[in-house]
Amino acid sequence: MLSKELVAASTVPLVLSVLADDENYGYALIQQVRELSSGKIEWTEGMLYPVLHWMEEQGMIESEWKAADSGRKRKYYRICREGKKALQEEKEQWMSVHTTLAKLWKVNPNSI
């Protein structure tokens, strides 16, 4: 299980990165990130939904209720311009830290 600090630091960049590919809804984001991370990243709904609301408030993402084929309603989020800018910034920040750690670990920062 990941430390709560690391979860806090990675949630927004992960959401932005996933939504940069395609729109998606909250519940599915949890599954998707779990799979992408091979089960390492286990989000709960209680922590994700408030983050999504906050991100929408910030203008990073926007939402739309849509009925799935089953008739059930889902709230789909998509990234918008502010979000793309934020993602760029998040990437840079992340890479700053990663590069520093990689130096200390004596691994090439460009390799996984």
Next chain:
Amino acid sequence: MLSKELVAASTVPLVLSVLADDENYGYALIQQVRELSSGKIEWTEGMLYPVLHWMEEQGMIESEWKAADSGRKRKYYRICREGKKALQEEKEQWMSVHTTLAKLWKVNPNSI
């Protein structure tokens, strides 16, 4: 300036990584990390010292007062066994997240 979440997530792994190379004291750690990160990571004493105390409490590091050549006293920290284990764990956690982000960013692990 880095987000506080990212700072929170990276402080312990950075301290452990730096101390894994060589013992050091708090004030110098701040400078060293600033240089390693090309000025991107700017710690304040007020946030670092409590972290160092907590890490010592956890048994990750141990401290010793030593007089520098000038006669001034400094509190040197060195990593101990628990800290090495913790560092290993931190590395794995960090890489879990980094790998997931790298996938989304379509960074080719073998590039560059």
Next chain:
DNA sequence: AACATGACATAGCACCGCTAGGCATGTCAA
């Protein structure tokens, strides 16, 4: 003497993450 820098320390509270709980709907087996 006065000031800058080095070096360590922590009280205190504003802030906020997330647990715990709630609601509704679709589906599938028994």
Next chain:
DNA sequence: TTGACATGCCTAGCGGTGCTATGTCATGTT
């Protein structure tokens, strides 16, 4: 048809904590 489970969304509330603001003391410098 019923109930169990998965899907899917939401938030009140508070326990825990990060870090600003501040203090101390030593050494070096002007």
